[in-house]
Amino acid sequence: MVTKDKYLQSLKKELLAFGLSPKRISVIISDYEDYFESAYDNFEKDTDIVNNLGSAQKLAKRILSEQIESPMPHIQINASMLIKYPKTILPTLFYSLLLLGSVKNLV
Incomplete structure (x- = not known):
């Protein structure tokens, strides 16, 4: 048992x-x-x-x-975040898109 x-x-x-x-x-x-x-x-x-x-x-x-x-979590980024934290948000956003395969033609 x-x-x-x-x-x-x-x-x-x-x-x-x-x-x-x-x-x-x-x-x-x-x-x-x-x-x-x-x-x-x-x-x-x-x-x-x-x-x-x-x-x-x-x-x-x-x-x-x-x-x-299970789907990846939804990340919401607005313009004010991009203006306030460009050195953090832009590389993170680019890397995330790269991992998803959305920017493979740019690399």
């Missing part, structure tokens, strides 16, 4: 193997601890919860695919 603690430890190990940062893993594990607690409130047992989630390896792969598919 797989317990909550064993399952979450296994999930943590899988996420580490996929290279997620310890900070991000901590957030994910905390979310799934909450998930288990919520299921307990509905009188579910560990075995039922684990069966619903699937194997820790499959869940880690699903989490990783969601991490990859």
